[in-house]
Amino acid sequence: DHKVRIDYFPVRGDRKEAWDTIDFEGWLGERMTMKINWLGIDSILAAPLIIDLSRFMEHALREGKVGIMEHLSLFFKAPIGTDEYALDKQYQTLLDYVKHFE
Known part of the structure; x- marks a missing residue:
């Protein structure tokens, strides 16, 4: 399961920002999280x-x-x-x- 939410932020105009969180299982089964802050036009x-x-x-x-x-x-x-x-x-x-x- 995952959640996706997209909101319009007028101040950004044509520029979009995404905050992504990826939870995964790493080496030796250790739970890890990767966070990405992406900016695009x-x-x-x-x-x-x-x-x-x-x-x-x-x-x-x-x-x-x-x-x-x-x-x-x-x-x-x-x-x-x-x-x-x-x-x-x-x-x-x-x-x-x-x-x-x-």
């Missing part, structure tokens, strides 16, 4: 994703595909057309789709 992080998404959509258009595209669920926080939210499974769906590219 949302638009800079999103730009390459938008470029990739645009390229996949352009390919679909050339192939005559329209409508909901489950294989692109990886790019969205709340994807339509799938109940799968596990990133690794969404990524595999995309890889399976890409296998059929010419």
Whole structure:
């Protein structure tokens, strides 16, 4: 089990901050914790994703595909057309789709 909480903090604007805590079992079974304070700029992080998404959509258009595209669920926080939210499974769906590219 894990908890995720995302709050909007207006003062930060496009800059995002994440505090991550990872509890794990280390050497000799000793419980340990790793804490990470991450700072990022949302638009800079999103730009390459938008470029990739645009390229996949352009390919679909050339192939005559329209409508909901489950294989692109990886790019969205709340994807339509799938109940799968596990990133690794969404990524595999995309890889399976890409296998059929010419």
